[in-house]
Amino acid sequence: MFAVFFISYYHWKIKYLMFLLRRRNEDDEEPMRGRRFVYDAFVAHNSEDIRWVVHELCHNLEDVQDQPRYKLCIHQRNFLPGAPIVNNIVKAIETSRKTICVLTRSFLRSGWCEFELQLAQTPDNLFGKGGSCRLILVFLEKIPRPLLKKYKHLEAVMDRDTYLEWPGDARGRPLFWRRLRAALGKPVNNEQVGDLGMIDDENHELVPLLRI
Amino acid sequence: MLSKLQNKADGASGIDGPSPAPCERETTVHSNVPMTIDTPRHGQEFQYDFFVSHSSKDAGWVNYALLPALEGDMRFKGCVADRDFIPGKSVFDNIIDSIENSYKTLLILTPDFVTSEWCKYETEQALMESLKGKTGRVIPIMLKECSVPSSVRTITYLDVSRDAIGSYDWLKLKKALEQTPSTETD
Numbered sequence: 076m077f078a079v080f081f082i083s084y085y086h087w088k089i090k091y092l093m094f095l096l097r098r099r100n101e102d103d104e105e106p107m108r109g110r111r112f113v114y115d116a117f118v119a120h121n122s123e124d125i126r127w128v129v130h131e132l133c134h135n136l137e138d139v140q141d142q143p144r145y146k147l148c149i150h151q152r153n154f155l156p157g158a159p160i161v162n163n164i165v166k167a168i169e170t171s172r173k174t175i176c177v178l179t180r181s182f183l184r185s186g187w188c189e190f191e192l193q194l195a196q197t198p199d200n201l202f203g204k205g206g207s208c209r210l211i212l213v214f215l216e217k218i219p220r221p222l223l224k225k226y227k228h229l230e231a232v233m234d235r236d237t238y239l240e241w242p243g244d245a246r247g248r249p250l251f252w253r254r255l256r257a258a259l260g261k262p263v264n265n266e267q268v269g270d271l272g273m274i275d276d277e278n279h280e281l282v283p284l285l286r287i
Numbered sequence: 288m289l290s291k292l293q294n295k296a297d298g299a300s301g302i303d304g305p306s307p308a309p310c311e312r313e314t315t316v317h318s319n320v321p322m323t324i325d326t327p328r329h330g331q332e333f334q335y336d337f338f339v340s341h342s343s344k345d346a347g348w349v350n351y352a353l354l355p356a357l358e359g360d361m362r363f364k365g366c367v368a369d370r371d372f373i374p375g376k377s378v379f380d381n382i383i384d385s386i387e388n389s390y391k392t393l394l395i396l397t398p399d400f401v402t403s404e405w406c407k408y409e410t411e412q413a414l415m416e417s418l419k420g421k422t423g424r425v426i427p428i429m430l431k432e433c434s435v436p437s438s439v440r441t442i443t444y445l446d447v448s449r450d451a452i453g454s455y456d457w458l459k460l461k462k463a464l465e466q467t468p469s470t471e472t473d
Contacts, residue, residue, distance in 0.1 A: 150443070151446065154443045155443060155459070155462065155463055155466060156426050156427070156428070156442075156443050156444055156445035156459060156460065156463045157391065157423045157424070157425060157426035157427075157442065157443065157463045157466065158422065158423050158442070158443055158463075158466070159422050159423075159441050159442055159443070160441055160442065160443050161441065162422070163443050
C-alpha cells in the first residue's frame with residue numbers, strides 16, 4: 076500500500092529526471108532559405124479550446140518571468156480582419172518557426188483545423204533546415220484510435236519529441252512545459268516589445284495578454 | 288430616438304414581409320449622426336474610407352460607438368446611410384455608389400443583419416467589389432453572436448461579440464482599414 080503511494084508520488088519526478096538525462100542538446104535551426112520568421116509558433120486550434128490556449132499556453136510561453144518569452148500566433152488575436160482566412164493561415168504558418176496543433180476531438184471535426192494541419196505538413200512547412208520537424212502535436216484529450224487512423228499521416232509525425240500529451244495530473248505539467256520549450260527552441264526575439272502583433276511583415280511586435 | 292430612411296427601415300428591421308418594390312424612392316436624411324470629417328485618406332480613388340452596412344437595430348452602436356472611434360479618434364472618413372445617402376436618389380443607387388466609392392466596407396454582423404434583406408443586398412454588392420480582383424475590401428465585424436452568412440465565411444472577421452470592445456480591437460480595425468487590399472497572387 077505504501078509502495079503504491081511511493082511510486083505514484085515519485086512517478087512524475089522520475090519521468091522528469093529521465094527526460095533531463097536523455098535530452099541531447101539540439102541546436103536550433105536557423106530560418107531556411109532566407110525566410111524571416113515573425114513568430115515562434117502558430118497555434119492551430121479549435122475555437123472551443125481557446126481558454127486552454129490562452130490560460131495555459133499563452134500564459135506559460137509568453138508571460139512567465141525568468142523564462143524565455145515566445146511569440147505565438149493565434150487567429151483570434153493576430154489575424155487581420157478583412158483578409159481571406161486562407162491567406163491569413165498560409166502566412167501564419169510560413170512566418171512561424173513551428174506550428175503547434177492543439178489536438179482534441181473538436182479540432183479533428185473542424186474544416187479549418189484540418190486545413191491547417193494539412194498545410195503544416197506540406198514539405199516546405201514540415202521541415203526546418205537540417206531536417207528537424209516544425210510540427211508539434213499537443214493532445215489535450217485522448218483521441219480514440221479509430222479516429223486517429225483516419226489521419227494516417229499523423230502517425231508519421233508523432234515523433235517522441237514533437238508529440239506531447241497534456242497531463243491531467245498537475246504534477247506532470249512542469250515536465251510538459253519543459254518538453255514543449257525544448258521542442259520550440261530559442262525564441263525568435265528575446266526582447267519583449269509590447270505592441271500590436273499582426274500577420275504583416277512590417278510590424279511584428281508582441282501583443283499584450285489576450286483577455287478572454 | 289433615431290429615425291430611419293423610410294423604405295430602408297422596412298426591410299432592414301428584419302421584419303418578414305414583402306421587400307419594397309424596386310422602384311424609385313426618395314431618401315430622407317437625418318442628422319442625429321455624428322458629423323464626418325472632410326478628407327478621406329484615399330481621396331484619389333475613393334470618396335470615403337469606409338462604408339458601414341448595418342441593420343437599423345444596430346444604428347445606436349454604429350452612431351455612438353463605431354463612428355466616434357473611427358472618425359473622431361482615428362480621422363477616417365466614413366459613409367453611413369443615415370447621414371450620407373443622397374436625397375432624391377434611389378436607395379439602390381445610393382448603396383452601390385457608396386460601396387464603389389468606399390475604400391472598405393464594414394459589415395456589422397448581428398442576428399438582425401443576417402435576416403435583413405437590405406443588408407444582404409449590401410453584402411452582395413460589397414463582395415462584387417472584391418470580385419474585381421482585390422481581396423480585403425470587406426471587413427466583417429461580429430457585434431452580436433450570429434451565424435456568418437456563407438458568402439462571408441471565408442473572410443476573417445473582427446469578433447467583438449464577447450466583451451465590450453477594447454482598445455486592442457480598435458487598433459486591429461484601424462489596421463484593417465489601412466491595409467492595402469491585395470490581389471490574389473499576394
